[in-house]
Amino acid sequence: MQGRRYAAAARLGGWRAAGPGAAQLDLGGALAEIAVAEDGSVRLRAAPGMALPADPSEAVGRLPWRAAPAAFREREDGGLRLDQDGPEGAVRVEVDPAPFALRVRDRRGASLAELGELAFAADGAGRIRLAVSASERFFGFGERHGPLDRRGRREWLRNRDPALRSRDPMYLGIPFFLRLARGPGGICASGVLLDAFAPSHFDVAASDADAVVMESGGGGIDLCVFPGPRPADVLRRFTARVGRTPRPPRWALGHHQSRWGYGDERAIRRIASELRARRIPTDVLHLDIDHMRGYRVFSFDPKRFPDPKGLFADLAQQGFRAVVIVDPGVKVDPEWSVYRDGEQADAFCRCEDGRPYRLRVWPGESALPDFNRAAVREWWGEQHRPLLDAGVSGIWNDMNEPAGWSRDLRVGRVMLPIRGQDTSRMLQSDPCERGRVAHEQVRNLYGLQECRATRAFLESANPGRRPFVLSRSGHAGIQRYAAVWTGDNRSRWPDLRESIPMLLGLSLSGAAFCGADIGGFALSCSPELYARWIQLGALQPFARTHSMWLSRAQEPWSFGPRVEAIARQALCLRMRLMPYLYGLFCESEASGSPVWRPLFYEFPEDPDAAAVEDQLMLGPALLVAPVLERGARERELYLPPGVWIGWDDDARWVGPRRIRVAAALERTPIFARAGSLVATQSPVAHAGEAPEEPCVLEVFPGADGAAELWEDDGESTAYREGAAARTPLRLWHRAGGRLRVELGRREGDLELAERAVRVVVHACPAPRSVTLDGERLREGSAAPGYTAEEGRVQVRFADTGGGHSIEVDPAP
Ligand code: MIG
Numbered sequence: 001m002q003g004r005r006y007a008a009a010a011r012l013g014g015w016r017a018a019g020p021g022a023a024q025l026d027l028g029g030a031l032a033e034i035a036v037a038e039d040g041s042v043r044l045r046a047a048p049g050m051a052l053p054a055d056p057s058e059a060v061g062r063l064p065w066r067a068a069p070a071a072f073r074e075r076e077d078g079g080l081r082l083d084q085d086g087p088e089g090a091v092r093v094e095v096d097p098a099p100f101a102l103r104v105r106d107r108r109g110a111s112l113a114e115l116g117e118l119a120f121a122a123d124g125a126g127r128i129r130l131a132v133s134a135s136e137r138f139f140g141f142g143e144r145h146g147p148l149d150r151r152g153r154r155e156w157l158r159n160r161d162p163a164l165r166s167r168d169p170m171y172l173g174i175p176f177f178l179r180l181a182r183g184p185g186g187i188c189a190s191g192v193l194l195d196a197f198a199p200s201h202f203d204v205a206a207s208d209a210d211a212v213v214m215e216s217g218g219g220g221i222d223l224c225v226f227p228g229p230r231p232a233d234v235l236r237r238f239t240a241r242v243g244r245t246p247r248p249p250r251w252a253l254g255h256h257q258s259r260w261g262y263g264d265e266r267a268i269r270r271i272a273s274e275l276r277a278r279r280i281p282t283d284v285l286h287l288d289i290d291h292m293r294g295y296r297v298f299s300f301d302p303k304r305f306p307d308p309k310g311l312f313a314d315l316a317q318q319g320f321r322a323v324v325i326v327d328p329g330v331k332v333d334p335e336w337s338v339y340r341d342g343e344q345a346d347a348f349c350r351c352e353d354g355r356p357y358r359l360r361v362w363p364g365e366s367a368l369p370d371f372n373r374a375a376v377r378e379w380w381g382e383q384h385r386p387l388l389d390a391g392v393s394g395i396w397n398d399m400n401e402p403a404g405w406s407r408d409l410r411v412g413r414v415m416l417p418i419r420g421q422d423t424s425r426m427l428q429s430d431p432c433e434r435g436r437v438a439h440e441q442v443r444n445l446y447g448l449q450e451c452r453a454t455r456a457f458l459e460s461a462n463p464g465r466r467p468f469v470l471s472r473s474g475h476a477g478i479q480r481y482a483a484v485w486t487g488d489n490r491s492r493w494p495d496l497r498e499s500i501p502m503l504l505g506l507s508l509s510g511a512a513f514c515g516a517d518i519g520g521f522a523l524s525c526s527p528e529l530y531a532r533w534i535q536l537g538a539l540q541p542f543a544r545t546h547s548m549w550l551s552r553a554q555e556p557w558s559f560g561p562r563v564e565a566i567a568r569q570a571l572c573l574r575m576r577l578m579p580y581l582y583g584l585f586c587e588s589e590a591s592g593s594p595v596w597r598p599l600f601y602e603f604p605e606d607p608d609a610a611a612v613e614d615q616l617m618l619g620p621a622l623l624v625a626p627v628l629e630r631g632a633r634e635r636e637l638y639l640p641p642g643v644w645i646g647w648d649d650d651a652r653w654v655g656p657r658r659i660r661v662a663a664a665l666e667r668t669p670i671f672a673r674a675g676s677l678v679a680t681q682s683p684v685a686h687a688g689e690a691p692e693e694p695c696v697l698e699v700f701p702g703a704d705g706a707a708e709l710w711e712d713d714g715e716s717t718a719y720r721e722g723a724a725a726r727t728p729l730r731l732w733h734r735a736g737g738r739l740r741v742e743l744g745r746r747e748g749d750l751e752l753a754e755r756a757v758r759v760v761v762h763a764c765p766a767p768r769s770v771t772l773d774g775e776r777l778r779e780g781s782a783a784p785g786y787t788a789e790e791g792r793v794q795v796r797f798a799d800t801g802g803g804h805s806i807e808v809d810p811a812p
Contacts, residue, residue, distance in 0.1 A: 004121040004123070004125055004215075005121060005122070006119035006120060006121050006125075006127050007029070007048075007119060007120060007121075008117065008118070008119045009027040009028065009029060009030035009032075009046065009048070009100065009118045009119060009120060010027070010028075010098065010099045010100050010117075010118070011027065011028050011097065011098045011099070011100060012025055012026070012027060012078065012079070012080075012095065012096075012097035012098065012100055013026040013027065013028045014026040015072070015074075015080060015095075017071060017072060018033060018035075019067065020067040020068065020069055020070075020071070021035055021036040021037065021038075021067040021068035021069065021070055021071070021082070021084065022034065022035040022036070022067065022072075023072040023080060023082075023095075025080075025095065025100075027046070027100055027118070029048060029049075030046055030047065030048045030049070030118070030120060031046065031047060031049065031050065031051065031052050032044060032045065032046035032118070033045045033046070033052060034072075034080075034093065034095065034102065035065060035067065036067070036068040036070065036082055036084050036091065036093055037065055037066055037067060037068055038066045038067065038068050038069075038084070038086050038088060039066070039086070039088040039089050039237055039240060040068075040084060040086075040088065040089030040090060040091040040106075040227045040237070041224055041225065041226050041227070041237050041240075041241065042091065042093055042102075042104050042113070042224065042225045043065065043222070043223070043224045043225075044102055044115065044128075044221060044222075044223045044224075044225075045220065045221065045222045045223075046118060046120075046126060046220055046221045047120070047124065047126070047219070047220030047221070048120040048124065048220070052220070053219060053220060054432040054434055055432075056197075056222075056430075056431045056432050059372075059431035059432045059433070060197070060431050060445060060448070060449075060475075060477070061243065061448075061452060061477055061480060061481075062195075062241060062242060062243075062477065063240060063241060063242070063243055065241075068082075068084040068086065069086075070082050070083060070084045070085075072093075072095075075094075077096075077097060078097040078098075079094060079095050079096050079097045080093075080094065080095040081093070081094045081095075082094075085107075089107075089227055089233075089237075090106070090107040091104055091105065091106060091107075091112070091227055092104070092105045092109075093105075096116075099116060099117075100116065100118060101114065101115065101116035102114075102115040102116070103115075104225050104227070106188070106227055106228075106229065108185055110183055110185055110188055112188070112190045112225060112227050112228075113130060113190060113192065113225040114130065114131040115128055115129065115130055115131075115223075115225075116128070116129055116131070117129040117213075118221065120220065123218060124218050124219055124220055125198070125215060125216055125217050125218050125219075126215070126216045126219075126220045126221035127213065127214065127215045127216075127221075128213075128214050128221055128223065129211050129212075129213050129214075130192065130211060130212040130213075130214065131210060131211055132179065132181075132205055132210060132211060132212055133181055133183075133210070134209060134210070135181065135182045136151070136179055136180065136181045136182075136205075137149045137151055137179070137180045137610055138150045138151050138177050138178070138179060138180075138204050138205070138212070139177060139178045139180065139504075139505060139508045139598070140174065140176050140177035140178050140191075140505060140508050140509045141155050141157065141173060141174060141175070141176070141177055141202070141505065141509065142157070142170075142172050142173045142174030142175075142176075142474075142505065142506055142509045142511070143170045143171060143172040143173065143174075143484075143486055143487075143502060143505065143506055144168055144170065144501075144502065144505050145166050145167065145168050145170070145498065145502070146168075146498075146501070147501055147613060148500075148501035148504055148505055148598060148613045149610070149611075149613075150177065150204045151204055151205050152204065152205060152206050153204050153206060154201070154202070154203050154204070154206050155168070155169075155173075155201065155202040155204060156168065156169050156199065156200075156201050157169055157173030157174075157175055157196075157199060157200045157201070157202070157444065158173065158199035158443065158444065159171055159172060159173055159401040159443065159444050159446070159447065159473045159474075159475075160401050160403070161399070161401055161403035161487070161488075162487075163417075163488075164488055164490065164522055166498075169199075170486070170487065171401055171447075171472045171473045171486075171487045172447070172471075172472065172473050172474045172475075172478070172484060172506070172511075173200075173444060173475075174474070174475065174476045174478075174506075174509035174510065174511070175193060175194040175195065175196055175200050175202070175444075175475075175476060176191060176192065176193040176194075176238060176242075176476055176509050176510065177191065177192055177202070177204075177212075178190075178191045178231060178234055178235075178508050179191065179192070180231070180600060180604065180610060182607070186229075186605065187229065187230075187604045187605050188228055188229050189228035189229060189230055189231045189233070189234050189604065190225065190226060190227055190228050190234055191225070191226035191228075191234040191235075191237070191238050192212075192214075192223065192224070192225055192226070193223065193224045193226070193238060193241065193242070193476055194214045194216060194221070194222070194223050195222040195223065195224065195476065196216035196217055196218070196219065196222065196444070197218075197219065197431070197441065197442045197443070197444050197445045197475070198216065198217030198218035198219060198440060198441045198442070198443065198444065199217045199440065199443065199444065200214065200215060200216050200217045200444075201214070201215040201217065202214050202215075217440075217441075218440075218441045219441065224238075224241060226238045226241070230604055231508075231600065231601045231604055232591070232593055232601065235508070235510070235591075235592045235593060235594065236591050236592045236593075237592075238510060238592065239479075239510050239591075239592030240592070242476045242477035242480075242510055243477045243479060243480035243510075244479060244480070244510075244512075244588060244589050244590075244591075244592050245479040245480075245483075245511075245512045245513045245585065245588050245589060246466065246480065246589055247466060247585055247586055247589050247712075247719065248466060248468060248483070248513060248585055249465070249466040249467075249468055249714065249715050250578070250582060250687040250714030250715065251283045251284065251321050251393070251468075251686065251687040251688065251714075251715075252283070252284070252321075252394065252468040252483070252542075253283075253543075253578065253581055253582060253585070253687065254281065254282060254283025254284060254543075254574075254575070254578075254686055254687045255280075255281055255282045255283060255284070255538070255543050255544070255545070255571050255574065256282070256283065256284040256285070256286060256323070256542075256543065256544035256545070256546075257271060257275065257282050257284070257285055257286070257544070257545050257555065257556075258285070258286030258288065258323075258544055258545060258546040258547075259286075259288065259546060259547050259548075259549070259554065259555075260288040260289065260290065260546075260547070260548045260549050261288070261290065261547075261548065261549030262285075262287070262288065262290060263290045263304060264290075264303075264304035264305065265304065265305050265306070265307070265311050268285060268287070268311065268315070269311070269314070269315075271285060271555060272285060272314075272315055272318055272320055273318070274555065274557060275555075275556075276318055276319075276685065278556070278557055278564065278568070279568065279685065280556045280557070280564075280567060280568050280571060281568075281571040281572060281574070281575045281683060281684065281685050281686065282320070282571070282685075282686065283319070283320065283321060283686045283687050283688075284320065284321045284322070284323055284393075284394070284544075285315065285320050285321070285322055285323070286322075286323045286324075286325070286396060286544070286546070287322060287323070287324045287325060288325050289325055289327070289362055289398075290304070291304070291305050291308075291324065291325075294331065294363060295327075295331060295361075295362035295363035295364075296330075296331050296333070296336060296338065296363060297326050297327055297328075297329075297330060297331075297338065297383070298326070298338060298383050298384065298386055298387060299338075300390070308390040308391070308392075309389075309390045309391055312390055312391030312392065313391060316391065319685060319686040319688050319689060320686070321393035321394065321468075322391065322392050322393055322394075323392070323393065323394035323395065323396050323468065323470065324387055324392045324394075324395060324396065325396045325397075325398050326384070326387075326395050326396065326397055326398075326454070327361060327362065327397075327398055327399040327400075328368055328369060328371075328397075328399060328400050328402055328446075328450055329359065329361035329362070329363060329366030329367070329368060329399065329402070329404060330342055330348070330363075330366055330367045330368075330369065331363030331364060331365070331366055332358065332364075332365040332366060332367055333363075338383055339367065341379070341383075342367065342369065342379070343367075345375070345376070345379050347369050347370065347373075347375075347376045347379050347380070348367035348368060348369060348370065349367070349368045349369070349370045349426055349427060349428055349439065350426075350427055350436075351425040351426060351427065352425050352427060353425075357425070357426045357427070359402075359404035359405065359406060359421055359423075360404055360405050360406060360407065360408050360417075361399060361403070361404040361405075362415070366404065368402055368426075369450075370428050370429050371445075371446060371449035371450050371452075371453055372428050372429040372430065372431045372433070372442060372445065372449055373429045373433055374433070376453075377449065377452060377453035377456065378453070378456075378457075380450070380453045380454075380457075381453050381454065381456055381457025381458075381460070382457065384454065384457050384458070384461070385461065388458075388461050388462070393468065394467070394468030394469065394470065395454050395458065395467075395468075395469050395470070396469075396470045397447065397450055397451055397454060397469060397470065397471045397472065397473075397482065398472050399472070400446060400447035400450045400451070400471060400472060400473045401443075401446065401447060401472070401473045402421075402446050402447075402473075403421065404421050405417035405418070405419055405420055405421050406419045406420065406421060406422050407419040413549075423439045423440065423443070424440075426438070426439035427439060428441075428442050428446075430442060431445060431449075444475050445475055446473065447471055447472065447473025447474045447475070447478070448473075448474050448475040448477065448478050448481065450471075451469050451471045451474065451478065451481035451482040452480075452481045454467075454469050454481070454482075455467050455469050455480075455481040455482065464716050464717050464718070465715065465716060465717070466715060466716070466717060468483070469481055469482040469483070470482055470483050470484070470485060470542070471483070471484050472484070472485065472487050474511070476509070476510065477510065478510075478511055479510050479511045479512055479513060482513075483513035483514065483515075483541075483542045484506065484511050484513070484514045484542075485514065485515050485516065485517060485542060485544060485546075486499065486502055486503070486506075486514070486515070486516045486517070487521075488517075488521045488522055488548075489516055489517055489520050489521050489522070490520050490521065490522045490523045491519060491520030491521075491522065491523040491524055491525035491526070491529060491530075491547070491551060491554075492520065492523060492529075493529060493628065493629065493630055495516075495520055496520070496529065496532060496533050496536065496628055497614060497628040499516035499536070500536075500613060500614055500615075500616060500626075500628075501613045502516065503515065503516060503540065503541075503596055503616075504596055504597070504598045504613075504616060507541075507594035507595065507596045507597065508594060508598070508601075510592070512541060512585070512588045512592075512593075512594045512595050512596075513541050513542050513585070513588075513595070514540070514541055514542055514596075515537065515540040515541060515542030515543055515544055516537070516540065517544060517545070517546040517547070518533050518534055518537030518538075518540075518543065518544060518545040518546070519533050519534070519537075519545055519546075519547055519554045520533070520547065520551075521546055521547055521548055521551075522547075522548055522550070522551060523551055524551045524552040525547070525551065525552065525554055525559075526559075527559035527560060527562075527563045528563075528630060528631075528665065529630070530554065530558075530559050530563055530567075531559070531563045531566045531567070531665055532626065532627050532628065534556070534566065534567045534570045534571070535566065535570045535626060535627070535668040536624070536626040536668070537570075538570035538571050538573060538574040539573075539574065539577075539618055539624055539668075540596070541581075541585075541595040541596055543571075543574060556568065556571075562665070565666075566665065566666055569666065570668070572683040573683075575681070575683040575684050576680045576681060576682065576683050576696075577618075577678070577680055578680075578681060578684075578687065579679035579680060579681055579695070579709065579710075579711075580619065580621070580622075580678045580679050580680060581595070581618075581619075582710060582714075583619075583679060583707075583708060583709065583710040584618075584619040586710040587619075587708075587710075595618070595619065596616050596617070596618060597616065597617040597618075597619070597620075598610075598612070598613075598616065598617070599612045599615060599616070599617060599623070599638070599640055600612075601617065602617050602620055602640070602673075603640040603641065606640050606641055606656060608638060608640070608656060609638070609640045612638050614626075614628060615637055615638065620673070620676065620707075621672055621673055621676035621677075621678050621700075621707070622647070622670055622671070622672055622673075622676075622678070623639070623640075623644065623670065623671040623672075623673065624668065624669075624670050625637035625661075625668075625669040625670075625671075626668055626669075627663045627668065627669075632663065633662065633663055633664055633665070634660055634661060634662050634663050635660070635661060635663045635669055636658060636659070636660045637658070637659060637660075637661065637669060638655075638656070638657075638658050639653055639654075639655030639656065639657050639658075639659060639671065640655050640656055641655050641656045642654075642655055642673060642674060642675075642702075642703065643655075643673075643674035643675075643702035643703060644671040644672070644673060644674065645671065645672045645674060645700045645702065645762055645763050646661075646669075646670075646671055646672075647670035647671060647672055648667070648670070650762050650763045650790075650791055650792065652702070652763050653671070672698070672700040672762070673700065673703075673705075674700050674701060674702025674703040674705075675700065675701075675702065675703030675704055675705025675731060676699075676700050676705055676707065677697055677698070677699050677700075677705060677706075677707040677729040677730075677731055677741070678697070678698040678699075678700075678707075679695065679696075679697055679698075679707075679709045679729075680696045680697070680698055681693060681694050681695065681696060682694075682696065687714065693756065693758060694755055694756075695709075695755060695756070695757045695758070695799065696757075696758045696759075696760060697709075697729065697741075697743070697757065697758070697759045697760065698760050698762065699731055699741055699759060699760060699761045699762065700762050700763070701731065701733065701739055701761060701762070701763060701764060702763070703733070704730075704731055704732055704733055705730070705731045706728065706729065706730045706731070707729045708726055708727065708728055708729060709725075709726070709727040709729060709743075710724070710725075710726055711724065711725040711726075711727075711750060711752065712724040712725070712750055713750075719750075722748060722749040723748070723749050723750050724748045724749070724750050725746050725747065725748040725750040725752060725801070726746070726747045726748055727743055727744060727745075727746045727747070727801070728742075728743075728744035728745075728747075729741075729742065729743060729744070730742040730744070736809075736810075737810040738807060738808065738809050738810065739761065739764070739807065739808040739810075740805060740806070740807050740808075741759055741761070741795075741805065741806045741808075742803070742804070742805045742806075743757070743799065743803060743804045743805075744803050745801070745802055745803035746801035746802075746803075752801060754798050754799065754800050754801075755798065755799055756783060756796065756797075756798060756799075757796070757797055757798070757799040757804075758794055758795070758796050759794070759795040759806055760792055760793075760794050761792065761793040761794075761795075761808060762791075762792055763791060763792075764788075764791060764792060764793045764808065764810075765788075765791065765810060765811055766788040766793075766811055767788060767793055767808045767809055767810055767811060768809045768810065768811050769809045770786040770793065770795060770806065770807070770808050770809070771806070771807045771809075772784050772795065772797050772804065772805075772806055773804055773805060774805075777795065781796065782796070783796035783797050783798060784796065784797040784798070793808055795808075
């Protein structure tokens with residue numbers, strides 16, 4: 001990004017209204033458009049010349065912009081002003097004429113964004129300065145190494161395979177950041193998306209402590225400001241623009257077991273039967289590149305995988321789904337139909353001089369589909385049909401930065417890239433399909449567009465079913481199409497620790513369904529590291545164990561019986577938490593809330609919470625403080641303000657407070673926030689198995705609270721037409737220490753049979769009486785009834801969905 005010469009566009013020469021909530025500005029040699037949405041989001045598009053480039057919003061899957069009904073008016077000094085005051089937000093947007101500046105304020109008059117010093121380079125790259133304050137913190141940018149708070153960093157976003165070096169950029173940059181500012185009026189969060197598809201650059205108060213300077217790398221400036229005031233408000237608005245994680249199939253939330261090196265059908269069958277024989281909950285098995293015939297995508301090697309259909313049918317019998325890897329590189333092989341078809345359809349990228357573009361990947365000389373063209377996406381999607389016909393349930397998109405190299409050395413299975421990828425002469429269609437542009441101008445869209453093609457095909461081939469796609473690369477909005485994992489990490493303690501800020505950064509960038517390879521991909525994992533990793537990984541939004549063939553075996557039983565038991569326990573906890581976890585995904589689809597949240601997301605007013613990067617909140621209720629150090633058998637952690645209850649020991653703590661707790665190898669410190677109601681079930685081997693107890697409600701007293709239980713068939717899209725159930729849950733503390741737990745009347749059209757419910761009230765001494773719907777219950781384990789043991793009151797009854805309330809009257 002260095003070396004470009006920028007010319008300022010600093011004067012407002014004239015303006016005109018451009019539809020509701022919008023104005024077009026003549027900036028003398030540059031044109032700008034400011035658009036205000038109903039929800040208070042503000043978009044600035046600007047480019048040099050007399051016309052703005054075509055709006056790529058629709059072409060890259062952005063959601064419709066709902067314009068504010070308000071209009072811009074001219075100020076006395078020639079500047080502009082618009083006030084938008086709607087049910088979803090109020091903003092004042094102002095334009096200063098000279099020097100040109102754009103200001104966004106919230107309802108209270110607090111500044112949300114102050115943008116100026118707009119400038120353009122000859123190649124169309126735009127630069128703009130955002131004024132920031134000294135106390136602000138910055139989060140996001142997608143997948144990054146290092147700290148969660150990005151203040152003081154220079155972020156270069158060019159998706160690439162960092163090839164096992166801990167260096168940014170990585171596979172998946174997202175040019176969005178969340179600002180957390182502390183002003184006299186309290187906390188104020190807001191967000192900024194620089195919707196650039198070329199490699200972009202952000203100087204995050206590094207050169208100038210008072211500014212974030214953004215450079216688009218091409219195509220002018222397309223920038224959105226999303227008001228808060230809370231982080232959750234920012235995420236809601238940001239994801240209303242770029243899209244949310246659609247409700248995943250329930251099985252995709254189970255544990256996935258994977259390895260580059262499960263070389264044949266027998267290996268896969270063995271893993272499947274071991275997992276079941278050892279009662280280690282797992283839903284999904286992945287097939288890495290080993291399954292292909294000479295690394296031809298969409299193929300199966302006839303010797304090593306002679307009968308994929310039979311294999312997947314047998315796996316399905318045992319309750320396993322299969323996910324298969326698909327790389328974008330298509331082997332150049334005129335004898336092979338996929339390549340021939342692609343050539344015929346003119347689906348592959350070319351060079352400037354019209355010759356086909358080639359790079360080297362696993363199959364050798366390969367061609368890359370030009371996913372920016374709708375016809376190519378459709379063609380690519382169709383190629384997946386044989387995989388679906390064989391019984392594959394999900395697609396894993398690797399290498400889609402795109403990654404590859406221009407020369408390599410092969411020694412048997414080992415391939416050594418000896419020259420990096422050269423894309424300098426590669427062309428692609430621009431996303432609006434108005435012509436070909438240099439690949440670099442649209443590089444960061446490559447993975448997103450591939451996943452979009454994949455998902456669209458899965459949706460059309462299996463109508464009414466929820467697809468599962470996993471991706472390594474992406475861009476803002478990747479969550480609409482795919483879950484993401486953080487690529488090639490290593491089996492080392494620092495990589496475990498770093499996975500927390502990395503996944504939290506992704507989560508805050510909109511990619512809620514994310515995970516790091518459990519146990520680490522490269523190098524050999526030690527038993528202790530695996531134990532600690534699966535304890536944390538089992539609580540990741542996406543939970544997959546994956547490793548490479550050069551490393552020691554990394555199945556849950558590969559580290560001896562003690563660690564196997566730890567893995568089983570961790571994955572059983574995930575299965576127990578499934579109703580809660582599933583609900584978090586439902587909420588994410590509804591409001592854009594992440595599943596993994598930094599502490600400050602839940603406690604924005606607490607300055608100490610913002611500095612915590614080695615703990616996380618799993619949804620609003622559970623604080624997780626994993627052990628991240630070799631040999632550690634205790635852990636120091638921070639509890640934000642409020643009452644906290646130890647998940648496994650019911651110990652009561654009052655925050656804000658730093659504490660030190662014991663953490664034997666078997667233990668992960670987890671705390672429930674007082675006032676939370678966590679829906680759980682008894683553990684199952686996989687999501688398709690009916691739990692013995694489908695509804696166990698864990699209640700943590702100490703504060704009033706509310707939650708919701710979300711249910712549906714876990715697989716189809718019928719929930720969108722109302723075939724779903726939502727049960728409001730509430731906890732009240734009444735006079736005299738009495739507690740009231742309510743399961744509200746179930747809403748929605750999902751038919752559910754009458755079922756046994758168990759409500760567990762934690763940290764609760766033996767009561768004087770317990771009532772259900774006003775009737776006094778008898779002590780005893782038969783339903784309806786209650787028990788009071790070990791400081792927990794457990795109430796059992798049959799739930800009809802009509803609403804129930806429980807009152808617990810404490811001992812005198
Ligand atoms: O160049 O498919 O990140 O998960 O096992 C390596 C083989 C290619 C990289 C992925 C990794 C996968 C591996 N792939």
